[in-house]
Amino acid sequence: MTIPATFLALLLLEPQLAQTLLAGIVGYLPAALLQLISGGDGGILSVTGMWFHSLGTAIESVTVEMFQISASSVLILGAVIVAVVSYRFAIRRFDTYSPSM
Numbered sequence: 001m002t003i004p005a006t007f008l009a010l011l012l013l014e015p016q017l018a019q020t021l022l023a024g025i026v027g028y029l030p031a032a033l034l035q036l037i038s039g040g041d042g043g044i045l046s047v048t049g050m051w052f053h054s055l056g057t058a059i060e061s062v063t064v065e066m067f068q069i070s071a072s073s074v075l076i077l078g079a080v081i082v083a084v085v086s087y088r089f090a091i092r093r094f095d096t097y098s099p100s101m
Contacts, residue, residue: 004075004078004079007022007071007075008072008075008076011068011071011072011075012068012072015064015065015067015068016064018067018068018071019059019060019062019064019067019071020060022059022071023056023057023059023060024056026052026055026056026059027052027053027054027055027056027057027058027059028052028053028056030049030052031049031050031051031052031053031056032049033049034046034048034049034052035049
């Protein structure tokens with residue numbers, strides 16, 4: 001729960017850094033690792049690495065304002081979904097509980 005909250009705070013305080021960080025972690029880092037593993041050969045790992053690289057480029061090509069709004073919306077929507085599912089799970093456990101005597 002700490003990572004989404006930290007990312008949301010980073011989106012509010014420094015959206016350009018959040019965008020670069022997300023592009024690096026989701027796009028460029030897996031691309032670099034897959035390219036190193038494949039050794040530069042044209043195999044499936046190299047193709048997958050190129051896909052991740054293009055994903056990082058696509059994340060960086062979005063305007064900062066649009067990225068800030070869309071990423072914040074995804075984080076808040078995710079938090080609401082987690083809260084609803086957790087509440088329903090807790091209610092179900094409470095309803096099925098029978099104390100032993």
